[in-house]
Amino acid sequence: MRRWSGLPVIRIWLVVVLVLTSMVAFSPQGASASTVLLRTIVRIDNMNASSATTGSVCLQPANTATIAQISVTFPTGFTVSSTSGNWTTSQSVPGGISSGQNYWPAGFTTIGGTLAYASTSGQTVNFSLTPAQSLATANTYCFRWTNSAALSTSTAGLDEEGSVSTYTSGPTLQDSNNYALTVLTSPGDLVTINATVPPIFEFALSRNSISFASSLAYASINDSGANGAAGRVDATVITNARGGWIMWEEESPTDPAIGLTSSTTGHTIPTVGWNTDLPTTLTAGTEGDALDVAALPAATTFCSTSNLAVDSEYDTAAHAGTDGGAFTSNYSEIGTCSGNVSDGDGLRLTDHVAISPVTPAATDYTQTVVVVGAGNF
């Protein structure tokens, strides 16, 4: 058994220091120190980077006290005006749809008195409250600064920290708490109406018609694609708008019927029916007229892989053995590019037709299809 007196003095002192240090961690943070505000909200009306903004401050006191000054410290990087006239304040609830719902917290209370700009010190703006007002712990008090010349946001960043403090006369710090703001990057303005590069949408068809290589046979399915370039139409898009595009087809309203019609015989080889997200398979010997659509990515494609998609009603490549989808009397989507610019990406259209042995003979079976392209919204 060793005696205390036997221990070196330096060891005793080391133990004492350790014990005292540990006790400090568990002790209250000084009875005379300020308390933390129960609620602190600072909202800027324009969250874009480097933008002038108005905004609101809301606070809920931790202790009821008579407050003579409210100070708001804005995050580093914000430009805080020191011009008195720029810090005009209002205690009126802001107008508009979001008032009292999304903008100021429900149940807010007017501070009362006159809240006026007093001074700026670095990032901190001090507002004096005359006469001093008793702010109760049960309430949330809000005010706004209404001139955007007062404050400019920093560069973009997450959780930009600032603080709000209340003071009794003296001034003596009463309550304080931190808040965080997020500043956003503005979307690139490369494509706007007033920019030097306007958004454009160029739509081109490689030909004005699709024709079959020879007379239609009833013993097989007739594919216009067998006629080479004359048997297909490439509908392509060039656009610098990043939202993508869409194409529709519609049988011309001036056509007498939907399908291939002969004006001399008055007979129509009818379109196949709507098959709901699945192309139709034609049967040799049974009349039918189907539109086949294939994806046509450009050599340098920005709209590819899963982005360039043929509508499943017309997508024969994805459904082996099928021939195509319906020609319709209203605008039906045939394909889309769901994002990014395009430099010639598009769709290839061919016609698949089946006839019966009793289909009236004629040399003037025709139809007209309107293909429309548009940029997404």
Added chain:
Amino acid sequence: MVGKRLVWRTVSLVLMLTLVNWPTLVSGSIDAASRPTAPLNLTTSPLPITLEAKPGQTISTDIKVKQSGGDDETLMAKLLKFGAYGDSGKPSLSDFGPEDDWKNWVKFDKPTFDAPNNVWETEHVTISFPKTAAFEYNYAVEFMRAGDTIAPNGGGRVTTGLAGGTAVLILVNVDAPGAHKTLSLSSFGIEHKIVEFLPTTFDVNLNNTGNVYLQPLGSIFITQGRNQVAQLVFNQAKGNILAGSHRIYKNTWIDGFPHYEVKRDKNGKTVQDRKGTVETALNYGLATDNSTADPVSDASTGNADLKTESSNPLSHFRFGMYTARLVAVYADDYGRDVPITSQITFWVIPWRILLVFLAVVAVFAFAIYTLISSAFRRRRRMERLKRRMR
């Protein structure tokens, strides 16, 4: 009698001529023979057009149109309406119904106009809203060649004529009493919770429960621990959400070392496999603004405002748990930003690099173990020899 006969003959002649030329008359004086022969090439600008108006107000906008088919042509403008289709900002085009009186509020200054080859023409569109107008109206102005829908002359062959057009979308919010702007977040997700290498794609599903269209903007901040490592611009394409619809926005974070990127040949063309799918490959360079792995979204290196990361590739090596925090905003009636926030966590685990690293460490450790154990063995042998010598 002679006078009566003359009148009858004249009337009959006029009737005959009218009947013979009826198809031409109803189709705007263009017959099948005069159907344009040059391939269609139409360019329009801008797209889409977003406008704000008050009830009773008349507003206008200009649409520029150019045809480059090779010949001088006649173009026509046709008014349609559209709604939202799907969840990626695709419009659904349709003709006006008999109850859609808002069709009558729109006037074109040139419903049909001559369009010389390769010359921009301007269509002035005026919309006069009545005092009862509210809240969102979506118009589409379709430009096409006049006479293009006449059936083609197949020259004795079965022929399908193709007529084409472009539609310019015009979105108008009419700020009438009762206009309600509310956007809610349906979900904020990620394509894969664990990836080996970037890119990874975030899905932001927003629901417009108000009665006017809205355009959300914002950022996705990516942090690791307390450090912010990237910032992606949300909705860089400035896409809108129509009233009562939802839309999924995709954002890709590609800025990793290494990262998957679209494969290109010597000429910069994308490489495709037999099925026409664009191939991707692991890239050991740093991602640039032009980098893309799958342009399914706003591919973004996202470092436009990042100050902490250097150009040292190792600082772009991604490993561990990351947090993506979405901060999207939309403007209320007074131009104030209303924020929408959410966050998710995901992992980047480059397991193949880790395996190689572990293998190297294991080989190194084994080598050291072998060296040390052989040294000990040698020492023990020496001690045994020494003992025997004694």
